[in-house]
Amino acid sequence: MTSHRMPAGSDPARPGPDHPLTIWVDGEPVPGTAGQTIAGVLLGAGRRQWRTTSQDGAPRGVFCGIGVCFDCVVEVNGLRDVRACLRRAQDGDVVARQGAGPEATP
Amino acid sequence: MSGAPSRHVVVVGAGPAGLAAAHAAARAGARVTVLDSADVLGGQYWRHLPASRPAANERVLHHKWGTYRELARALHAHPAVTVVPSAQVWSLERLDDGVRLNVLVGEPDAAGREARTFEPDALVLAPGAHDRTLPFPGWQLPGVYSAGAAQALAKGERVAVGRRVVVAGAGPFLLPVASSLLRTGAAVVGVHEANGLGSLARGWLDRPWELVGAAGKAGELAGYVRELVRHRVPWRPGEAVVAAHGDGQVEAVTIARLDPRWTPVPGTERQVEADAVAVSHGFTPRLELAIAAGCALTPARFVVVDAAQATSVPGVWAAGELTGIGGADAALAEGAVAGTAAAGGDLRAAGAARTARARDRSRGFAARIEAAHGIRGGWVHWLRDDTVVCRCEETTYGRLREVVDLTGSRETRSVKLTSRAGLGPCQARMCGRTLQELLDDGGSGAGAPGPACEGPAPGVDRRPVVVPVRLGDLAALPAPSASPLDPSSSMTSLPTTSLSAASQPQET
Known part of the structure; x- marks a missing residue:
């Protein structure tokens, strides 16, 4: 696993107890903690790509991390084009890969 | 000031500049509304864990954390201040006697x-800036992040983007990013600053007596350097990541020495194993609201402000990175001046005068950053024909050159329409300035300047619709707000998409 959430025990910020949650990504459960964004949950669980580009079929995940680049968009609970780096995860969120990228091409 | 507050000041942005502006405006007697697209205050500088993830010692992740806590506490406690989180300003209309902000409030x-x-009676724009990352072969691979992303994930999520991370690009920001990665448990393989010691010395050591006023900033940077030394992280000036490699994700990068113009020096390339790269070459101010308001821009495309942080448009003030990349100290000082002025407060009063002096000192810092760390043109030599330039539309450097050859045009708008570069959902925020530089049309851009605009045309920075808005939300808007754009613009022409506006060229 490459990207990962820092273990609370070794975190100098001394976080309080976690409130675990689970989101469902393409049918698989992915554990996270309350307050994380969807991108935070995915990266924290070692997943780095969750979109396929329309032109080259290339994998993408987070690039800018602050809502500017739209690389990280996913479908959340049936709604497309949600920036995963901005949206806080809710327990039970159903997240699906967007094959064709953001629906921006007329 | 006495009596009931009446003047309504709206502050857009809740980073250091916006928080300081809101605080100052409230102190000067105004009624204040703070709008920010995030659900927590602090902006990118103080990006932090949400209330649902409290941490006992969070201050170790931040500079000036006490300042943030004090500003946030004061704003929440002030009866004349309303903070509206999760508020996305999606357009700004010019009225006969002011402006109207159209805002959507809710989950992103x-x-x-x-x-x-x-x-509002007065508007303070403090929207900040985002990273600018120059393209290089492989930069579209998962595992390549903007430095801001690595920072945001570390501070706001306690997520490390990798185990072995290379930090590269240009500017003092690389140092706090490396520090954040270390404090998130990642190994930083190296920090590679594109500018060599010559440029750095010319920028930072010129007129050293002027740095005395910025001693706090120098101390902060020295702290980061000590941390790198302690962790044995090499800091290498005059080097760049010129390619990222891997099958579906980053596995290694190529680092090369650069000459003073940022041209890679042949024969100096070396491959380094890494599972993540954090790269930024500077910052781009978020200009769209200022452009929509008609604010004049400087030749370097920042918002022109006077000594009171007033823009060229009556009733509109600006503070922070929008007026120059000067960092948090400058932003705090500028915000305090802007907020006081926007509220109609007296800038000659003792406190305000001191604030204005602090602002003037901090501003020198922006000029130094540009002199020491500014982007130099030789970087184009690390591009290859198959290098993706526009991440959204996957337009390559080779395709861009082909379009220029085919159409005989180097005009940005024309090349964008043919190559589709810059027409994707990010609205050319990632590649717009790069496109302009590659096409070598400087700041001329292609946008018709707004009536009140002087100086350079806003070009690729013009975005009448600031973020994509779902058509269903537009349809539900009340009549006066439903037509902020002229009829030729994008909203009405895109009936079939859910993300409107993003795909259309914004120069109307």
Whole structure:
């Protein structure tokens, strides 16, 4: 696993107890903690790509991390084009890969 | 000031500049509304864990954390201040006697957000900036992040983007990013600053007596350097990541020495194993609201402000990175001046005068950063024909050159329409300035300047619709707000997409 959430025990910020949650990504459960964004949950669980580009079929995940680049968009609970780096995860969120990228091409 | 507050000041942005502006405006007697697209205050500088993830010692992740806590506490406690979190300003209309902000309030990119409008007596724009990352072969691979992303994930999520991370690009920001990565448990393989010691010395050591006023900033940077030394992280000036490699994700990068113009020096390339790269070459101010308001821009495309942080448009003030990349100290000082002035407060009063002096000192810092760390043109030599330039539309450097050859045009708008570069959902925020530089049309851009605009045309920075808005939300808007754009612009021409506006060229 490459990207990962820092273990609370070794975190100098001394976080309080976690409130675990689970989101469902393409049918698989992915554990996270309350307050994380969807991108935070995915990266924290070692997943780095969750979109396929329309032109080259290339994998993408987070690039800018602050809502500017739209690389990280996913479908959340049936709604497309949600920036995963901005949206806080809710327990039970159903997240699906967007094959064709953001629906921006007329 | 006495009596009931009446003047309504709206502050857009809740980073250091916006928080300081709101605080100052409230102190000067105004009624204040703070709008920020995030659900927590602090902006990118103080990006932090949400209330649902409290941490006992969070201050170790931040500089000036006490300042943030004090500002946030004061704003929440002040009866004349309303903070509206999760508020996305999606357009700004010019009225005969001011401006109207069209805002959607709710979860990011959700359907059915609450539509609100604000017509303030005074507007303070403090939207900040985002990273600018120059393209290089492989930069579209998962595992390549902007330095800001690595920072935001570390501070706001306690997520490390990798185990072995290379930090590269240009500017003092690389140092706090490396520090954040270390404090998130990642190994930083190296920090590679594109500018060599010559440029750095010319920028930082010129007129050293002027740095005395910025001693706090120098101390902060020295602290980061000590941390790198302690962790044995090499800091290498005059080097760049010129390619990222891997099958579906980053596995290694190529680092090369650069000459003073940022041209890679042949024969100096070396491959380094890494599972993540954090790269930024500077910052781009978020200009769209200022451009929509008609604010004049400087030749370097920052918002022109006077000594009171007033823009060229009556009733509109600006502070922070929008007026120059000067860092948090400058932003705090500028915000305090802007907020006082916007509220109609007296800038000659003792406190305000001191604030204005602090602002003037901090501003020198922006000029030094540009002199020491500014982007130099030789970087184009690390591009290859198959290097993706526009991440959204996957337009390559080779395709861009082909389009220029085919159409005989180097005009940005024309090349964008043919190559599709810059027409994707990010609205050319990632590649717009790069496109302009590659096409070598400087700041001329292609946009018709707004009536009140002087100086350079806003070009690729013009975005009448600031973020993509779902058509369902637009349809639900009340009549006066439903037509902020001229009829030729994009909203009405895109009936079939859910993300409107993003795909259309914004120069109308």
